């Protein structure tokens with residue numbers, strides 16, 4: 639697998655410190671809980687699934703991309719605590 643340097647370094651460092659947990663919200667929607675952050679499932683783009691931080695409405699750009707329930711890309715740059 640050949641990822642760009644930014645993509646290949648960040649996810650693995652993050653994955654070691656915060657284990658992402660696939661769960662459901664109280665409304666029954668699929669979410670990923672990662673540390674104190676939570677990501678809402680957005681939809682599928684081809685074979686990838688995009689998950690956006692619940693604070694995306696606050697212009698938070700953090701997101702996760704998964705394939706078959708496996709995380710392949712993470713942007714963990716939250717603009718909030």
Ligand SMILES: [Zn+2]
Pocket residue numbers: 675691692693694698699700715716717718
């Ligand atoms: Zn966020």
